Amino acid sequence: MSHVTNAPPAQNIPPAQQMFELVASYWKTQLVAAVARLGLADHLGSGTRSSDELAREAKASPDGVYRLLRGGVAIGLFEEKPPRTFTLTPLGACLRTSVPGSMADWAITQADRVHWLPWGQLHEAVRTGQPMTRQTLGADGWEYLSQHPEEAAYFARAMGDLSTFVASDVARVHDFSRYARVADVGGSEGALLTVVLRAFPHCRGILFDLPHVIEGARKRLKAEGLADRTQVVGGNFFEPVLPEADAYLLKNVLHDWDDASCTLLLSQIHRAAPTGGRLLVVESVIPDDGRASATALMDLNMLVMAGGRERTASAYKALLASASWELERITPAGSMVSVIEARRR
Known part of the structure; x- marks a missing residue:
């Protein structure tokens, strides 16, 4: 199950922790974009898959893909069914391509150079x-x-x-x-x-x-x-x-x-x-x-x-x-x- 389901209500989170999560939000942006670029949501569209299978299909490091999927569990994109097998959540399904409401290209372009570099100079x-x-x-x-x-x-x-x-x-x-x-x-x-x-x-x-x-x-x-x-x-x-x-x-x-x-x-x-x-x-x-x-x-x-x-x-x-x-x-x-x-x- 997603770790976020056990998070305390926002009003009970200390301000310093809230600030930490705000500052680190860009990790989530890049995580979501990486999932979209590797096509993991599409590969999971047919059902539960192991991280090793997904790594082969994505032509990526098995260890890297597993760690990415585990990060996706933390933000609600996937659910893990041990050992190392994953299913797609409704939120994660938004990253499938060629489906109504797909947000895959939006995720990629927001993490790409054209948006990412200028936002680094907001100040x-x-x-x-x-x-x-x-x-x-x-x-x-x-x-x-x-x-x-x-x-x-x-x-x-x-x-x-x-x-x-x-x-x-x-x-x-x-x-x-x-x-x-x-x-x-x-x-x-x-x-x-x-x-x-x-x-x-x-x-x-x-x-x-x-x-x-x-x-x-x-x-x-x-x-x-x-x-x-x-x-x-x-x-x-x-x-x-x-x-x-x-x-x-x-x-x-x-x-x-x-x-x-x-x-x-x-x-x-x-x-x-x-x-x-x-x-x-x-x-x-x-x-x-x-x-x-x-x-x-x-x-x-x-x-x-x-x-x-x-x-x-x-x-x-x-x-x-x-x-x-x-x-x-x-x-x-x-x-x-x-x-x-x-x-x-």
Whole structure:
């Protein structure tokens, strides 16, 4: 059984021990990523296996794999059935690939150089107010990914998996039946657009992203049987090349950028959209009243990685107005995000 089941309630843990566990949390990040990289959750998907069997399949050290699995028991990924045999828990099953809700690529990309190295300089990002990607990677995050296709593939799939995680909620809270064409701008491999098109069969889609991203999107849309309903366009959304649509989706895009860059992007979409066209921004929203929110941690990620930020509702209203969009409503959609709906004036 997992050792964590016997842990005392959090309120009974001495502050020094709580601090030790907070500081050592990065051990867990790397442990989870190693499990994902070695495919251990996939190998355990068929049932109980010995650590030696898993080591052979992963082409890894038997001793190392056993110690990794034992660490996974400690954080709830596996259960050990002595001697040295393991089963997958529901938590660990999230690291299986090609299953709904998979978090394997997310785990890998968060522990990869593209995120890991900049986060190591958080203190410097706070001191300077600048992202740490160029200092640690030699390029900004997007440039770095374009130069490292393997890491870019993990990142793109991770973004697609997270989009799938929230897509059904977005399709549930917003009625897309009024639109003939929906453009997903910066839509990665098209996970959100796929769910929208399946839920609203009369809609046609436009997927817009960088050229090195959209090749994965073409494959995904073809596999989903949606290639004939979707136009795939490669380009830079800061340039006046966006196609016309009735509604534009921006999921987790604006938080990557500072206000000036967001205003430029929103202006480009405004230029492409017809009068009365809709803009649907899917983002986490920081409470205006200062309540504690996990979005504050994502805000630090944006500082370190991109020089962007998470925003309050009032900040989004001002940002949209700066590009002549009129905020109409903000609808919580679950999964920590809201749908921020605006109309083209």
